[in-house]
Amino acid sequence: MNVDRTKLNVYYLWRAIYPMPLYQVIQGLVLYIGLFPDDPLLRLGVGGILSILVFGWIYREDVKERCGHERGQKKEAPQFGAGAWMLVMLGGICVALVGNKLISLSGLAEWSDSYAQTSETLNSGTFVQKLICTGLIAPVAEELLIRGLVFTRLRDLMKPWTAILWSAIFFGVFHGNLVQGVYAAFCGLYLGWVMERFATLKAPIMAHMAANMAIIVLTALSFQF
Numbered sequence: 001m002n003v004d005r006t007k008l009n010v011y012y013l014w015r016a017i018y019p020m021p022l023y024q025v026i027q028g029l030v031l032y033i034g035l036f037p038d039d040p041l042l043r044l045g046v047g048g049i050l051s052i053l054v055f056g057w058i059y060r061e062d063v064k065e066r067c068g069h070e071r072g073q074k075k076e077a078p079q080f081g082a083g084a085w086m087l088v089m090l091g092g093i094c095v096a097l098v099g100n101k102l103i104s105l106s107g108l109a110e111w112s113d114s115y116a117q118t119s120e121t122l123n124s125g126t127f128v129q130k131l132i133c134t135g136l137i138a139p140v141a142e143e144l145l146i147r148g149l150v151f152t153r154l155r156d157l158m159k160p161w162t163a164i165l166w167s168a169i170f171f172g173v174f175h176g177n178l179v180q181g182v183y184a185a186f187c188g189l190y191l192g193w194v195m196e197r198f199a200t201l202k203a204p205i206m207a208h209m210a211a212n213m214a215i216i217v218l219t220a221l222s223f224q225f
Helices: 005-017 019-033 040-069 082-106 113-122 127-155 160-174 178-198 202-220
Strands: none
Touching (some): 019 040, 019 160, 040 113, 040 127, 082 202, 127 160, 127 178, 160 178, 178 202
16 A cells, blocks of 8 residues: 655644644633733733643653553663752753843844733733743643654654754744744753653753743842843
8 A cells, every 4th residue: 555655744744733833722712711811921821721731631642652652662761860850950041041141142132022022921920920820830831832742743753853953943933923932942952952861851841940930030130131
């Protein structure tokens, strides 16, 4: 039986990237329902929680499927102990600081009107709300989406660094504006690498959380990037 490889490739590529528009649908649904109309940060947090539920289920099904395919193949899992946790988190903070500094030096923020709107949303709310919504919920939702689904599905189709590069690009596009797009793509290279290196979603989640929380705290302390 002849197999149309072009159709297969298109299918598997679509399978890798469809979770991104699905995330936007979830956020749009929260906006349509009208939850927290005067608090966009909390609304973003609610959308993040719904995304965690949806993408967590899809990711779990992916893991089950891969375990079924790899049954009988013995693979030694990379170690991810306390020392690795600390290094991964420190690396996430360093990458975030370097990324912010590069964006500041480039002047990209002056060219993006949509970034100004996004920045206003992210800077709304109290310090605790920022820590919860941007520092905890957003990293879990985004890592389930990008590294858990997009990267791992691309990884099934291509070599590691190719999958890391493309998932970083998609991570940038996913953010929807020039400034965050460049920053996210830059950070996405590191997050994709730690996912590949440690073969656990915990690694990029912890790195992402550490990065976001560090930026939130430093911004609250009026640190100049």
